[in-house]
Amino acid sequence: MAKDADRKSQASPQDALLLKNAVILDYFPAAMDGEPRPQVVRGDLRIQGERIAERGEDLAPLPGEKVVDLAGVTVMPGNVNAHGHLYAALAAGMPLPKVPLETFTDILTEIWWPLDRALDADAIYLSAKAGAWDAVRCGTTMIFDHHASLACVGHSLDRVEQGLDEVGLRGCLCYETTDRGGKGQRDMTLAENERYLQKLLDDPRSGVPRFRGLVGAHASFTLEDKTLTLLSDICSRYDAGLHIHLAEGTTDREVSRDRGWKDPLERLAMNGLVRPGSIFAHGVDLSPIDMQLLEEKGVWLIHCGRSNMNNGVGRAPVDRFPAKAGLGTDGLDDNLWGELRTTFFRGNEGGRGPLSHGNAARFWLGNYRLAREIFGEPFGSLDPGAPADFIILDNFQKTPLTSDTWLGHLLFDFHPWDIESVYVGGRSVYKRGDNPPVEAEILQQTAARMWKHMGWQS
DSSP: OHHHHHHHHTSOOOSEEEEEEEEEEEOSOSSTTOOOOOEEEEEEEEEETTEEEEEESSOOOOTTOEEEEOTTOEEEEOEEEEEEOGGGGGGTTOOOOSSOOOSHHHHIIIIIHHHHHTOOHHHHHHHHHHHHHHHHTTTEEEEEEOBOOTTSOTTHHHHHHHHHHHHTOEEEEOBOBOSTTOHHHHHHHHHHHHHHHHHHHHSOOSSSOSEEEOEEEEEGGGOOHHHHHHHHHHHHHHTOOEEEEEOSSSHHHHHHHHTTOOOHHHHHHHTTOSOTTOEEEEOTTOOHHHHHHHHHHTOEEEEOHHHHHHHTOOOOOGGGOOSSEEEOOTTSOOOHHHHHHHHHHHHHTTSSOSSOHHHHHHHHHHHHHHHHHHHOSOTTOOSTTSBOOEEEEOOOOOSOOOTTTHHHHHHHTOOGGGEEEEEETTEEEEETTOOOSSOHHHHHHHHHHHHHHTTOOO
16 A cells, blocks of 8 residues: 555656636646735646646546546646644554643653654654644645754754655645754754755755755754854755744743744844744744844744644734735644634634734735745646646535635635545645555554653653
């Protein structure tokens, strides 16, 4: 079963595919400088190689072209996760630690930091592959991943890439630099970021990029001043942004002040790390002045609403987020529709909240703007010339899907079980009923081994 799935993922792109009679939900024009213009149109899509080749009505089939009549079902761009942790995929269902979890620091020290130390090379690869399989079944075609595995650092990003690649997804990868393992491990994490960025430069792939890289870091409160300087050096030499947790609750600021440091964002700014192309996740404990700085510097601030709720770190001031804002799942899963609607509902709890319909649309479309900026390709578009990354739904379309109602369908109608198939770069990477790319028994054995390493029993 796993071998069949692997073979499918390595297949060459469909040379020519014509989708007939589709309801096309499109977010952007293919022009890279185009502003969002969500619209719903009816028509046909021709895919050649990795890209949309033509869109129109009553397109005539070409010789040898595979024709699929969609009979009025919906086609839409694949979902983008702006902040995820694939290494957490095998944490699902694990036993709770024996000590009570009363603070966010307890959650880090008792769950996530022991977990990342339990990851070996096989577990990294299998976590990425299992997480990617969860993602594609939710319509996610690109993940901005933030990886950590302190017991297995060197070439760990290659293992994450392998897992994503074998499922068929795109990814922007980085390693979560930290000082919590001491100087030696700190240097290894820095080196892994640099090695992967250099690998991408040395082996550029033709066509639409499958992978990109950023410089990763955990959070300001686990980073010494010298480490910030070293991170800034890598960012400058590779012209890369920083991907980091920022102000995930008050812990970041409180620990920094206890250690005699400046506030987290100020420390990053002093070291030249508040730079365009960077991704800062969470932003729960940021002031209006902090938000203004992020706006001025062109940094992406990613909201992870369900993770914030789960960790009890507070509600982020999403109404004050900068123009460059998006949504991430922070390792809970890769169901972006679930992330959008839960965040929207949570914002309305106790009265109509700050994540209005307009803000919900802004955050959703922001993920595609981020993908466009980092990958240099017009993701979020189904115009000719755009990458052929899309979802086909066969849902029970009980109400009209129009250019005016598309957001309401994202918030109240579309679900992962509506997904019939997913394409990345013109290639089918998932079809409902496909076998998983790895045996469940292998994943369960790996998870049990990790949990035992953590001192827990399943």
